[in-house]
Amino acid sequence: xxxxxxxxxxxxxxxxxxxxxxxxxxxxxxxxxxxxxxxxxxxxxxxxxxxxxxxxxxxxxxxxxxxxxxxxxxxxxxxxxxxxxxxxxxxxxxxxxxxxxxxxxxxxxxxxxxxxxxxxxxxxxxxxxxxxxxxxxxxxxxxxxxxxxxxxxxxxxxxxxxxxxxxxxxxxxxxxxxxxxxxxxxxxxxxxxxxxxxxxxxxxxxxxxxxxxxxxxxxxxxxxxxxxxxxxxxxxxxxxxxxxxxxxxxxxxxxxxxxxxxxxxxxxxxxxxxxxxxxxxxxxxxxxxxxxxxxxxxxxxxxxxxxxxxxxx
Amino acid sequence: xxxxxxxxxxxxxxxxxxxxxxxxxxxxxxxxxxxxxxxxxxxxxxxxxxxxxxxxxxxxxxxxxxxxxxxxxxxxxxxxxxxxxxxxxxxxxxxxxxxxxxxxxxxxxxxxxxxxxxxxxxxxxxxxxxxxxxxxxxxxxxxxxxxxxxxxxxxxxxxxxxxxxxxxxxxxxxxxxxxxxxxxxxxxxxxxxxxxxxxxxxxxxxxxxxxxxxxxxxxxxxxxxxxxxxxxxxxxxxxxxxxxxxxxxxxxxxxxxxxxxxxxxxxxxxxxxxxxxxxxxxxxxxxxxxxxxxxxxxxxxxxxxxxxxxxxxx
Numbered sequence: 001x002x003x004x005x006x007x008x009x010x011x012x013x014x015x016x017x018x019x020x021x022x023x024x025x026x027x028x029x030x031x032x033x034x035x036x037x038x039x040x041x042x043x044x045x046x047x048x049x050x051x052x053x054x055x056x057x058x059x060x061x062x063x064x065x066x067x068x069x070x071x072x073x074x075x076x077x078x079x080x081x082x083x084x085x086x087x088x089x090x091x092x093x094x095x096x097x098x099x100x101x102x103x104x105x106x107x108x109x110x111x112x113x114x115x116x117x118x119x120x121x122x123x124x125x126x127x128x129x130x131x132x133x134x135x136x137x138x139x140x141x142x143x144x145x146x147x148x149x150x151x152x153x154x155x156x157x158x159x160x161x162x163x164x165x166x167x168x169x170x171x172x173x174x175x176x177x178x179x180x181x182x183x184x185x186x187x188x189x190x191x192x193x194x195x196x197x198x199x200x201x202x203x204x205x206x207x208x209x210x211x212x213x214x215x216x217x218x219x220x221x222x223x224x225x226x227x228x229x230x231x232x233x234x235x236x237x238x239x240x241x242x243x244x245x246x247x248x249x250x251x252x253x254x255x256x257x258x259x260x261x262x263x264x265x266x267x268x269x270x271x272x273x274x275x276x277x278x279x280x281x282x283x284x285x286x287x288x289x290x291x292x293x294x295x296x297x298x299x300x301x302x303x304x305x306x307x308x309x310x311x312x313x
Numbered sequence: 314x315x316x317x318x319x320x321x322x323x324x325x326x327x328x329x330x331x332x333x334x335x336x337x338x339x340x341x342x343x344x345x346x347x348x349x350x351x352x353x354x355x356x357x358x359x360x361x362x363x364x365x366x367x368x369x370x371x372x373x374x375x376x377x378x379x380x381x382x383x384x385x386x387x388x389x390x391x392x393x394x395x396x397x398x399x400x401x402x403x404x405x406x407x408x409x410x411x412x413x414x415x416x417x418x419x420x421x422x423x424x425x426x427x428x429x430x431x432x433x434x435x436x437x438x439x440x441x442x443x444x445x446x447x448x449x450x451x452x453x454x455x456x457x458x459x460x461x462x463x464x465x466x467x468x469x470x471x472x473x474x475x476x477x478x479x480x481x482x483x484x485x486x487x488x489x490x491x492x493x494x495x496x497x498x499x500x501x502x503x504x505x506x507x508x509x510x511x512x513x514x515x516x517x518x519x520x521x522x523x524x525x526x527x528x529x530x531x532x533x534x535x536x537x538x539x540x541x542x543x544x545x546x547x548x549x550x551x552x553x554x555x556x557x558x559x560x561x562x563x564x565x566x567x568x569x570x571x572x573x574x575x576x577x578x579x580x581x582x583x584x585x586x587x588x589x590x591x592x593x594x595x596x597x598x599x600x601x602x603x604x605x606x607x608x609x610x611x612x613x614x615x616x617x618x619x620x621x622x623x624x625x626x627x
Contacts, residue, residue, distance in 0.1 A: 056527050087533035094531065099524040103623055104546045114532050149622040165532070 002029040003205050004053075004090075004173055009065035011045075011052045018272040022048035024229035026065075027298075030173065035199060035206040037220030037237075039213060039252070041268060045229040046209045047095065050177045053207075054086050069173070088118040091171035095178035097158035101150035107161050108134070108146025114168040133164040137194060156187035160194065167198060177209045192218050213256055217241060225249050228269050228279040231298065235305040245307035248280045278310070286311065325607050329600065333393075336599045337386050340592055347590050348372045351402055354589045376402060389596060398600070399593035403586070408597035411582060418488055419578035422497055422571075423563035427556065429502030430509050435552065437506075438513025442548075443540060445518060453510065460507030469500045469573045486575040497574040501567060505559050512555055517548040550621050557613035564609070565602035 011023035022045040030036045040046050051057045053067055053074065067074040069090065074082065086092075091114075094100040102110060111133050112126035121129065127146070134142035137160040150158060159179065166174055179195060180188040192215060199206055199219065208219055216223055216237075223240040225233040225248065233246040244250050254262040266283035269275055275282060281291040290310055299312040341347070352364035352372045373379055377388075392399060398408035441453040476496060477485040483495050520526065521544055529543045564579075571580035579598060586594035617624045 051527075054531060056530055083533045083535060085533070086531055092528075092531040094524065094528050096524060100528040102525040102529070102543050102547070104621055105542070113529075113534065117533055151623050165528075 002031045003034075003070065004207075005029045005066075005068045006053070007066040007068070009049070009052060009063070009067060011048050011057065011061055011063045013057075013061040015272075020271045021229050021274070022271055023052060023063075024274075026226075026229075026231055028224050028231065028234065030205050030207060032172075032205055033203055034222065035208060035220045037216035037223045038207060038209045038226055039211060039216050039223060040226035041211055041252075043271075044226045044268065045271065046211075046226055047177055049226070050092070050175050050207070050209050053175060054090060054092055055082060056092070084118075087114045087171070088169045089171055090173045090175065091166040091169070093162050093166040093174060093176040093179055095181050097155070097162040098150065100162060101158060103150055106147055106149055107153065108148075110150075111146070111161065111165045111168060114165065118169045129168070130164075133168055134161070136167075136198075137161070137164045139164075155183055156190065159183060159187075159191055163191075163195065163198070167202060167204075170202060171204055173205045173207070175207045175209070178211075179208065180210070180212060180215055188215075195219060213253065214258075225252065228274055229271055230279065230308065232280065232309075233305075233307045234298065235301075239302075239305045245301040245305055245312070246280075246309050247284050247286050247311075249307075251283075278308070321611070328607065329603055332603045333390070333596060333600055334386070337389070337592075337596060338382065340590070340595060341382055343590070347592075348378050350590045351376070354403055354591075389593070393596075393600070398597040401586075401594045402591045403589050403594075408593050411594055412579065412597055412601055415578050415582050418576055419564060419571075419580070421494065422501065422567075422576060422578060423560060425494060425498040426501035426505060426563055427560045429498060430505030430559065431556065433502070433506040434509025435513050435549075438510040438552075439517060439540070439545070439548075441510070441514040442517035442521070443536075450514075454514065457507040457510045460503045461511070463503070465500050465504055465567075466569050466573055468503060469496070469570060472496050472500060486573070488575070488577050493574075497570050497576055500570055500574075501563060505563075508559070509552060509555060513548065513552050516551050517544060520544045520548045523547070546620055550617070553613060553616060553620065557609050561606040561609040564605040 005027075006029070007027045009023055009026045010021065012019050012021050014020075024045075026049060028036065028038075038046055038049065048057065048061075052061075052063050055063065055074065057063065063075060065075065069085070074085070077085070101107065108127060108130045112121075112123070112130035115121045115126035115129045116123065119126075131142045131146050134145055139145050139157055139160055145153075145157075150161070153161060163176075163179070166176070176195070180191050183191060196219060206219070208216065210216055220237055222234070222236055224231050225240075225246065227248055233240070233244065233249045235245065235249075239245075240249065241253070244253055248264075251262075251264040254260055255264055264283055269279055269282065275292070276295065277293045278284070278287070278291045278296050281287045284291065288310065294310070296308050296310050296313070298306045298308045301307050301312050346369075348369045349364060352368045355372060356364055356368045377385065389399060396409075398412075400407055401411055404411070437453050437457075441450040444450050473485050473496060476482045483492050485496075487493050517540075526539060526543055529539045534543070567578075568580040568584050570576065571578045572584060575581075579601065583595065583598040585591075586598065
């Protein structure tokens with residue numbers, strides 16, 4: 001049985017311009033020890049999807065569907081029950097560590113919080129654990145560093161501190177939202193190496209959200225491609241990079257610097273009023289007449305690979 | 314850090330010089346011959362009667378009023394630099410003594426009012442933010458609007474009417490025991506509480522939208538502990554600034570409220586000296602008020618790093 005299964009998830013929020021369907025009928029599964037990469041361009045709903053899982057979105061967001069974790073639907077749990085899962089069973093590593101760390105609390109304290117909360121440790125014991133965590137994410141002089149504030153950390157160290165915080169209580173599932181965003185390339189590589197090791201050590205499942213395909217290639221077992229709020233392709237990592245099924249996935253891969261850096265023409269559609277047929281149709285070179293009118297389902301390409309495209313009907 | 318301190322000290326002196334100069338020359342451009350007004354107070358004790366020419370000349374001679382303005386200012390400033398603020402024209406007591414006598418009254422009133430605004434404003438602000446858009450929030454917020462909009466002299470009269478005249482619970486005016494303090498402190502505290510409540514509420518709501526609050530929820534913290542450990546300290550940073558300004562304002566004496574309640578503080582001293590053209594006392598008061606503001610600003614700046622580690626420190 002899968003650890004996490006998301007079925008027909010929808011997240012919408014009301015704005016002045018209309019209802020934004022940031023996540024529209026998304027389903028996927030993550031098995032034990034599996035790392036799923038959720039890739040897509042900016043504004044396709046990746047982050048909203050990530051925040052929907054632990055119900056961390058603001059109150060004006062409507063989330064529907066089923067998010068089954070170890071058999072329990074997270075969307076039906078009470079806030080108290082969910083609090084016991086957040087940080088202990090499912091941890092989230094947030095994007096933008098500078099704004100996600102509280103500026104007036106020491107890094108050490110912020111890492112020690114999950115220990116106090118979920119393992120009932122006293123302040124001192126939790127602090128020792130926090131220093132151990134900083135050491136595990138290879139922050140030099142962890143004793144001293146634990147006493148410092150986020151603004152005294154460099155970008156890469158802040159990201160490590162975020163990772164340390166996420167891994168603190170040995171969660172079974174880690175949701176990492178753009179873990180390498182805003183870091184320069186050498187630091188990115190270090191963070192990726194670190195995450196690889198930590199994933200191996202902790203045997204946790206992971207959902208990695210990124211627009212960086214090379215990061216996904218390094219860390220993930222499976223890839224889900226998100227576009228305009230829905231999943232366009234779902235495939236194993238090998239299949240995805242060798243033989244992407246969806247035209248969008250092909251374009252996405254061709255836009256990589258290593259593969260020609262070819263931009264995808266056009267812009268992604270509005271999340272308020274998406275095209276009635278295939279959402280990628282206006283930008284697709286293989287578009288046919290039916291693509292404009294008929295919304296395609298996720299279709300099986302082969303075992304373990306699915307694509308939302310009429311070609312595979 | 315040291316350079317910063319020297320710079321601030323420089324600004325401090327500059328502000329003192331500018332404010333005393335401005336006030337000095339403004340006083341001399343007030344309508345009404347100064348010597349005449351002063352003679353009325355000194356010899357006649359009343360504004361109704363007109364002093365004789367001899368009396369006016371006597372005043373002019375005694376206080377050197379025939380000299381040029383600039384030389385009058387320079388001799389005042391020179392003495393002030395040596396700590397001598399001169400003597401009151403009216404009572405002939407040293408100005409510093411006049412101020413010191415009234416200081417306890419002003420400090421007591423200011424302190425109690427600020428304390429009141431802290432204990433009412435901050436908790437209600439937090440409550441309104443925690444229960445945003447609920448009945449509690451609406452009641453707190455609309456009461457605050459009322460508190461800010463009410464002119465304080467009107468509130469003072471209203472409180473006197475209800476608590477002194479009708480209910481006979483407190484003395485109407487005067488200075489003495491704790492019971493005298495209640496009405497003026499409540500009057501001043503109401504407006505400050507309202508300002509601080511609204512600021513605390515909006516600052517709290519602003520903080521609650523930050524990423525680190527979401528991250529704290531993601532860790533599994535309860536709403537309560539998020540408010541206490543993660544939101545409160547961040548939300549209080551702007552509140553501290555306003556409390557400092559409010560305190561400075563009150564320490565300078567509140568002219569209207571002290572007058573209404575016959576509260577013998579700096580504000581009363583200032584208004585009495587202005588009508589008597591008691592220039593040394595006015596100058597002394599202005600100097601004192603400016604000094605109070607600046608010292609409080611210094612104090613607030615010293616408090617910031619304790620709350621926000623991003624400010625100051627190393």
